Amino acid sequence: MTEVARPQTAQATAAVLAQAAAGGRSVRIVGGGTKQAWGAAASEPAVTLETGRLDRILEHNAGDLTAVLEAGVPLARAQAAFASTGQMLALDPPLGDDQAATIGGVIATADSGPLRHRYGGPRDLVIGITVALSDGTVARAGGKVIKNVAGYDLAKLFTGSFGTLGAIVSVNVRLHPRPHASATASGASADPALLATAARALAAAPLELEALDVAWRDGWGALLARAGGARPEHQARRAAALLREEGLERVDVTSEDAPLWERQRAGQRSPGRALVRVATTPSALAEVLRAAGDCGAAVVGRAALGTSYVELDPDAVAALRERLPNVRAAVLLDGPVALRRAQDPWEAPEGPALELMRRVKRSFDPAGTCNPGSFVGGI
């Protein structure tokens, strides 16, 4: 039987971890529970540590565009609070059923959405962190100001660490002004090469796009360029002109663009099938679309960043990975347990970098208490 702990403070969180470590028991850290199937399929933990009661928005410093959030705060709730002052945390991953995803879970998995094009990923938005470690201590790093180089950047170390180093208790984040309006230019093509060159042209153009996405499904693809700022329609029309010049079809501009982007976000999840996140150089976009097409997969992705989310039949995952041998990463994010047992979801190559990661893990969590077995190389 798994024991459930729901601590309400940083110290209590650290105590849960320390007790488990002393007893040689493993702990799985759970926020909104929307991404429990991500990563390697680990064995049942002895203790489940839920962050649901760490749910306070500790600070929202509107004038300074910063905030301090406890790990269990649902991201949707934080966004609503920021929106009331015309601000946002520029982090827009899909939030799962009932919008349950918490800020802690989003940071721990380094999840992001289309806004990553303009604002970077979670690691670029987290300016400070408080973590509970398995020796019972609570440690902070970074600060509450957007510019700060005092001490090591442990906020980046914990971002995307999948709870394997300790529990994130709270995060300090940088906020941005929320654009008053937006407009999106889109264009379509059945030719991956055309889509890729158009994406490159848009990325190199002196436009300040909020997002630049690609979508691909059933032999047909689209590019979406979203503008915000003071003159969104004007920028979107310029983007549309570029898309036309590059030979895309059905070029259109709309300011009613929310559903388009909702669909892009939804494409980053796979209800019932499998989801692989592929990282390449941006110029390899056409190759990714072709490989996905050959595997009967659908794609959404950040066209200028080289990040693509490929949704496909679990049986096709191995073939997709074989078709993309030279990519930076092809991480199986989500899929049936059997598949995640059969294939290493991370595919991190053995070598000095992985060895260094193991040393980092041992240094922060020597007893292997936190989320054991779920991360790269069996960490």
Added chain:
Amino acid sequence: MENGAALISRLRAICGAEHVLTHPDALAPYRSDGLAHYRQTPLAAVLPATGEQVREVVRACFMAGVPWVARGSGTGLSGGALPIAEGVLIVLARLRRILAVRLDDARVVVEPGVTNLAISRAVAPTHFYPPDPSSQVVCSIGGNIAENSGGAHCFKYGFTTNYVAGLEVVLSDGTVVELHRDAPGYDLLGTFVGSEGTLGVATKIELRVVPVPETVRTALAFFEDTGAAGEAVTAIVSAGIVPAAIEMMDRLSIRATEQATGAGYRLDAGAALIVELDGPEEECAARFEHVRALCRDAGGRDIRVASSESERALIWKARKAAFAAMGRVAPAYFVQDGVIPRTRLPEVLRRIDELAAEHGLQVANVFHAGDGNLHPLICYDAANPGEPERAEELANLILRACLDQGGSITGEHGVGVDKKSQMPAMFSEQDLDGFHRLRCAFDPHGLANPGKVMPTPRLCGEVPGPYREHPLERAGVAARL
């Protein structure tokens, strides 16, 4: 030192005798970085020519149990590249090649000794590399990575860490690791940036560059005092405008720079604000009008707009000369580097004024106003007994004032040796312990730039590989626990 002699001949074999300096005269230029009051002569300085030679040098030091310090251009302002008496200084100035320019992917790959400015030059005219420290003509990209350097354009564009896409790093046992932003696993890349040379040496660097903006518009506005200028900054940021740069100077710094540059700044003003917008033409035009209106509303008078590149250069000339120009109004000064939440500017400036008066010293202020990074320049005259000490005390108290408002002890110059004693004012023992865990994972033997960043020397518990007495142990400064 027998061990030392053997190591030096090994270093000569690796880099060539002419690239291993041991004579005190030859070592003189390497005794300090940009903070000249910290000085130390190392056992030797080596100037490897390739990443492979760096690896061999680091490996040789590891085998000899000798600590080392990496050095780029030596412009650091926290004593980060200060040598260690019994250690080796690894000077990266000869690793100056631009290895690849791939504009299709908006990437460049360079060696660590390449200067910051050379990177923007390599990708011009279509692209540029945004983090632009004022020292960009000389400082090295390796040093920028180690310090996570910033510049005037970082409020909009972000800092060094936001642009590093990949690194090749030599760890202190000579192992080479490749770290990439998109690789699965821990973000060791992000963790390495800003680590001040204590986790390893970066030998190859992949950076993201961005397209040059279509337009740049620059305005210079004068205000009665810094309070009014601060209100203008808050109004601009609250309106959802993100200027490319927003820089403030107070009365004393205006006076000094005007004497030095004759850029035409108003000597009767209490504060000057430079606001620069860049981006698509239409977007910029709309925003710029808004900025001018907000400056007027906040009491800005004499708002000047640069109508040509040369007028723009003149506006910036004064700001960029601010540090050097202080020499005209004071025989000597300390440059402080503190950060505050931007909205606390009035309180902190008031506190600085009080402290300056109590200490009988003058403080000039220049800020990266958008991100709350203050550079108070504390003026003193070493000819007056006790004044340097008072100035140093004042500099420290200013940092405390920043911390009291929820700020930081350094925004871009780093901790190095200069601020390590301030670390406990910002971080608890447990926080420092967290940092120590990271350092031990990268450098269990404590050979990479020891004595920097952390306030007290500490050794790591679990030490794989050949055990050697640490120099700190030998000196009786620290014990292994």
